[in-house]
Amino acid sequence: MPSNNNNIFNIESIRKDFPILDQEINGAPLIYFDNAASTQKPTAVINAIKSYYENDHSNVHRGVHSLSIRATELYEASRKKVTDYINANNSNEIIFTKGTTDSINLVAHSLTNSIKQSDEIVITTMEHHSNIVPWQELCKRTGASLKIAPIDHNGELMIEELEKLLCKNTKILALTHTSNTLGTINPIKEIITMAHHLNIKVLIDGAQAIGHQNIDVQDLDCDFYAFSGHKLYGPTGIGVLYGKEDLLNELEPYQFGGEMILKVTFDETTYNSLPYKFEAGTPNMAGAIGLEKAIGYLESVNLNACVKQETAVTKYALKQLKDFSNIKLIGNSDNRSSIISFTIENIHPHDIGTILNQKGIAMRTGHHCTMPLMDFYNIPGTIRASFSFYNTENEVDDMVGALQTACEMLA
Amino acid sequence: MNIELQDLYQKTMIQHGNNPLNFGKPQEYEHTEEGFNALCGDKINIYFSSIDNKEVNFSFVSVGCIICKASGSLMTKELNKKDLENIEASIDNAMIGINKGNLKDDFFSNELMTLNQIKNFPSRLKCALLPWETAMRLLNNMDNNAR
Numbered sequence: 001m002p003s004n005n006n007n008i009f010n011i012e013s014i015r016k017d018f019p020i021l022d023q024e025i026n027g028a029p030l031i032y033f034d035n036a037a038s039t040q041k042p043t044a045v046i047n048a049i050k051s052y053y054e055n056d057h058s059n060v061h062r063g064v065h066s067l068s069i070r071a072t073e074l075y076e077a078s079r080k081k082v083t084d085y086i087n088a089n090n091s092n093e094i095i096f097t098k099g100t101t102d103s104i105n106l107v108a109h110s111l112t113n114s115i116k117q118s119d120e121i122v123i124t125t126m127e128h129h130s131n132i133v134p135w136q137e138l139c140k141r142t143g144a145s146l147k148i149a150p151i152d153h154n155g156e157l158m159i160e161e162l163e164k165l166l167c168k169n170t171k172i173l174a175l176t177h178t179s180n181t182l183g184t185i186n187p188i189k190e191i192i193t194m195a196h197h198l199n200i201k202v203l204i205d206g207a208q209a210i211g212h213q214n215i216d217v218q219d220l221d222c223d224f225y226a227f228s229g230h231k232l233y234g235p236t237g238i239g240v241l242y243g244k245e246d247l248l249n250e251l252e253p254y255q256f257g258g259e260m261i262l263k264v265t266f267d268e269t270t271y272n273s274l275p276y277k278f279e280a281g282t283p284n285m286a287g288a289i290g291l292e293k294a295i296g297y298l299e300s301v302n303l304n305a306c307v308k309q310e311t312a313v314t315k316y317a318l319k320q321l322k323d324f325s326n327i328k329l330i331g332n333s334d335n336r337s338s339i340i341s342f343t344i345e346n347i348h349p350h351d352i353g354t355i356l357n358q359k360g361i362a363m364r365t366g367h368h369c370t371m372p373l374m375d376f377y378n379i380p381g382t383i384r385a386s387f388s389f390y391n392t393e394n395e396v397d398d399m400v401g402a403l404q405t406a407c408e409m410l411a
Numbered sequence: 412m413n414i415e416l417q418d419l420y421q422k423t424m425i426q427h428g429n430n431p432l433n434f435g436k437p438q439e440y441e442h443t444e445e446g447f448n449a450l451c452g453d454k455i456n457i458y459f460s461s462i463d464n465k466e467v468n469f470s471f472v473s474v475g476c477i478i479c480k481a482s483g484s485l486m487t488k489e490l491n492k493k494d495l496e497n498i499e500a501s502i503d504n505a506m507i508g509i510n511k512g513n514l515k516d517d518f519f520s521n522e523l524m525t526l527n528q529i530k531n532f533p534s535r536l537k538c539a540l541l542p543w544e545t546a547m548r549l550l551n552n553m554d555n556n557a558r
Contacts, residue, residue: 348477
């Protein structure tokens, strides 16, 4: 039976804030356990986007008319909100992007002319493709080498092995804060300190950490931190690259066009200052405004209470799954987030995914854009449950029931 | 239990998926082709040989779901009865039939009708089609090499 963890905060009231949850899929109430792929949006976010387009829309930073001024104020208010939320030093350190992938690509591209053939870039076995491929491509462009820090079978980074890989040739260490497949939370503060002793810059892929724990970029002392709005209960198409101001000033622009320039002649162009140097073209204003509301919503419901709810549901699910003799957890770190990956003996994840969907349960099955990690475990994919604070232990019970049905059906 | 789900995972599908026919890499073969589903990571290797360009023999190895393996099993059982000259047309017809859910038992064996259920699960169509698409590519590559 579920324990009474739901009294941490008013879960029924919270769930009403997310209109999408109130529906049936294939005749059963929707159970949304795919939050690592994308979180759902509270009414406050949906309404803010609607209101922006109905009342305030125009292009930003360009006009003297009232609408343009209003849109600019809303857009920049979002940048200030993000600045405070992750405790950046100032708003120049917050670059709006399309999402985590775009943020990482920005850094990898902008570094091209400052990386040489003898340099090394270090990533880890547990990275999402979006924190692998941009670095592979940077290595192709520059002749630099890509080094991979290993993990153990519990799904934890082997810190001593990582330390051995870091050397005077290492220019960038790029690693995930929380693994999107394993749920492992890496000890990034300790790792960043280790890298900084060798003057190595550190980029953190924060896609799965943001919204699930407090992030303080100054306390972490990371050089870059990338995340997406849509995994933070905000809209798709908006993301953030945090970078230390002096490093962003040194980086070359990523894309070129309007907004990122100060002066253009046919002979020469002078680039704009931060943060606009990295925001070529008309930005995603509605996305930024939605993100501002999403952060506001999280603050209003209290992130710490949300994390407690997620942790309770995750612990309950882990306990239930361990009762299945044919289920193997992929990722067993004690320091984990609300992501659980598992395989079921002799049953392919996709068949499980289809049966869960017929019971109204949305869960991701497959390689989760971590193919090298699947190779490490020698599996084609996993079944992944990823929880948010609007999920309940009763929903976990339904998932367990559906898994039992699937096992009986497919054996 | 949902009726559509029961229809999908009916006895034939489970039997062929869990104990596929013509499964395994043969010691000798003339051609092989690998198929890969980038979205889900499923993989299939198809092996082909023939006697005097007539009696064809397909076998396969797959790291895939029940639907992919059952489709590969049913496909090889179906094709291994046919002459080489009829194979490409059979694969074409089967792929159209799987997509539309209207495979006909006057052209194919009754067992293959199991695959008609996949159309109710659009996200699984690629699983069922992977063996057929890979076999077709194998034949096309054979033709190209012959030329």
